[in-house]
Amino acid sequence: MIDGPYFVLTVLGAVTCALVAGVFIGFSTFVMRGLAALPSPQGIAAMNAINVTAVRPPFMAVFMGATGVSVVLAVVTFVVWPDEGAVELLLGCALYLFGCFGVTVVANVPRNNELAKVDAASESGAEYWRTYVAEWTMWNHIRTGAATAATVSFILGLT
Incomplete structure (x- = not known):
């Protein structure tokens, strides 16, 4: 049975993953659509501003917290191996770790870095913006699903 600090750690994992999933689903369902509806220079500028503010402590504490909790929870689970x-x-x-954190590192962040380099007023910038929105959103859907599924898995692990 999962109890004591192990229980608290598992609940913390479920809560942090759920919070991350909530942020990501907002982007998948309306933020990216709203940005895509803007003229590309404004959409690019808005997304670049979002990308800068996303790496500040409020979101990063939750995003990296879920990562840290997942690592610790995996190690503890291997050591304790509950019935x-x-x-x-x-x-x-x-x-x-793989579907949310990993996808962020290998898919979303590199696209964000490329977007920060484009000339928003150029035709190539507008072309990259269209590609960026489609690809970044697709990968964000995967992150959303992974964080949601992780939440459900943690809850199931408690029941």
Whole structure:
């Protein structure tokens, strides 16, 4: 049975993953659509501003907190190996670490870095913006699903 600090750690994992999923679903369902509807120079400027403000402590504490909790929870689960819930907890950790954190590092952040370099007023900037919106949003859907599934897996690990 999962109890004590292990229980608290698992609840913290579920809550932080759910918060991250909530932020990401907002981007997938309306933020990116709103930005895409703007003329490309304004959309690029707005997204670049969002990308700068996203790496500040309020969001990063939750995003990196979920990452840290997932790592610690995976290690503790391997060491303790509870009679019930181990598979669900490890699945939740893997979903968040690979499907959310990993996708962010290998797919979303590189696109953000490229967007910061484009000339927003140029035709090539407008072309990259269209590609960026489609690709970044697709990868964001994956992050949203992974963080949501991780939340569900942590909850299932507790039941």
